[in-house]
Amino acid sequence: MKQFQYTRVLTQQSAIEAIAKPGTKIIAGGTNLIDLMKRGVTAPDKLVDINQLPLKTITATKTGLHLGALALNSVVSENSLVLQKQPLLSMALKAGASPQLRNMATVGGNMMQRTRCTYFYDTTMPCNKRAPGTGCGALEGINRMHAIFGTSEQCIAVNPSDMSVGLAALDAVAIIAGKKGERRIPFTEFHRLPGDHPELDNRLAAGEMIVGVEIPDNNFAKNCYYLKVRDRQSYAFALVSVAAALEISNGTIKQARLAMGGVAHKPWRLFDAEKSLIGKPATEDSFKQAAQIAMQGAKGYQYNSFKLKLAPATITEALKHAAGLV
16 A cells, blocks of 8 residues: 555635545545555555534435435434335345444545456456556456446446445435535435546545435335345345335325336446336335346346346335235
8 A cells, every 4th residue: 555645624715625626535434445555456645534514414304314425324224214114125234234334434435446357356456447548357257246237348246335225216316515615416416436537436526525315205114114135134245136115095005116226337226117107006026027127238147137027026026025925
């Protein structure tokens, strides 16, 4: 690890001014950034500690729920407002990482975490995300954990966040601050697909930082579920995960929200499958039909083609749990 400078800021404005300088990174919990620095994947010249900023609050607003960017994953997952209004988010958070990591990881840091692709972490291997132009080792390599949606010839890595899958399903909005003030980005647009620039994970511009997330009020608290399929029950990244939320009236689906993890470079929202469920009975047959619609455009690779069967089965099972059928 190369030597770096460290500074602690006390105001949001000073943080924004500090990160405007090239080679500077924000640090909060550090649960991903420190690993990347140890492995030589990233080598910032300066770290800006923002833990003293007043961004830890979880509050109800007139239209929804506000999460500060520095709210800890463990705190958010057990917060009474979250459990009452947005239990799907709590389920997603509890499915991620270990209790020790959730006690350090923040909302903003979780959104910013980078892929766990082994070729990205191994600096001796080609990786367009880590070193643009070197190639993608996963394309012809061991790609069992990799994407089946939204891939490109440049990258087939997946986003590792469970929290982000839940927030994508809940129509959350990311609140971003920079020198020009604040702006809002729909959560489904915050993360990027790889395209020709897989080194770009999200829509943050230089000198901007996440200051919060807002989740609009909804009627999904009663019928929601987060299902994560992984190699082991604890501390493992998703092979496939599904965030499912339904609004059901007299056995008929009025609204539906679906997002997947472990299948794309970003949380993968299933808009067409959602639309197919509206007005349908909350039955296994309806859910199976939606799951097939969700798989349009999916493409498997040598070692991950099993996801083409696992993904629709996981969607169906998550919807059955959300509807109370199991």
